[in-house]
Amino acid sequence: MDIRQALVDAVRRADRAGANALLEEWEREHGHARLLGEVLEPTLRAIGEEWSTADTFTVAQVYVAAKVAGDALQRIAERAPRSAAPASRGAVIIGNVEEDFHSLGRRLLGTFLSTEGWSVRDLGNDVPAGTFVDEALAAGARVIGVSAMMLTTARNIARVREEIDRRGLRGRLQLAVGGAVFLVRPGLVEEVGGDGTASNALGAAELFERLWARSLAAEGA
Template sequence: MASKEEILQKAKNAIESFNKDEAVAAAKEALDANIDPVEVITVLTEGMREVGDKFDKGEYFLPHVMAASEAMKVAVAVVEPALKAGAKAGDKLGTVVIGTVEGDIHSIGKDIVATMLGIAGFEVHDLGRDVPVTEFAAKAKEVNADIVGSSALMTTTMLNQERVEEELKKAGIRDKVKTMVGGAPITQEWADKVGADAYAESATEAVVVAKKLMASLKEVKGA
């Protein structure tokens, strides 16, 4: 029987080689071996990040990224029921509005973050992909959101994360919400530049960051 490390490496390699069948097989093998679903998601995300890095360097092109995303999507579909089964019911931690910014059709990373936040206990309103910046503010106002998260996979769409910040200000709610940014080309420096409250590099980190943001919101509100 393959070791835990070998199984996880198989999963990562499947994403980097755009192989959906191997991705599904590795995900099933991981669950059969009782590997924590969160670890599986993490390693799948690492594989996707490698593909994203090669895309940024010009070694891969959009079809490669899309193929890797498809492989990751089917693997996540295998693991997701186990993630939800392990979730503990409890009080709602907060309300999150999340989406992939306008001009960007990639959603797998954002989908995973939304799933993980939901499992952690957040009420998540997923706007989908290629979302006009005005929709982030409108939805946040509608559901009285605590956190607004925006994802961008391409350098050409990163600027729309800054526009989300501007729209929240125009709507008069920027001081009432916390904002998170993420995506392959996004860094902490970029988050600081656009005025976002936080940056998360992975789905698991996004949950940790979101909980910290909620704690800081409660302090501000005196809750």
């Protein structure tokens, strides 16, 4: 069975229960580490890209895909060894940049960060640059994660960089960027002023931890 195609078919039917059953069966045979890297992430990325370019998925179907991703990550978190509870790693801000409405990747990121102990404040879609910075300061966050699917909207992340710098917060506020376009366009992170990116949600916790440490170092904390 082609698990990725079967998962896409279940999403097209808006069959959340069926999609979960497919993933649970595959996970029992192959393990949860491979489930994330080999099945869930590439399938969700493909769905997101097709939704943004060909418009062949409905909003309802994409919502189901996001819920399936959340279900899978929750199961993985519940089944992981419980030798110690995840450390509280502080507050982080995430959201889709202004004019971007592709929430699938951001929701997956938020779920994964939460399971790793971060206190996630998700601002949703179409977030103005100033709102990112305002919310980060209010929450005591040191890392802002900004997502974009398309090149046209990814370039709006530069506005967040400009707002951080305008307020004299460079270094104190670290800017993590992500989305499918960053995987296929080398140099885009630097172009928009990002401080770092991760190739998928599996690397996001390490990225946010590294940027948090960089923020502390910049302040001499």
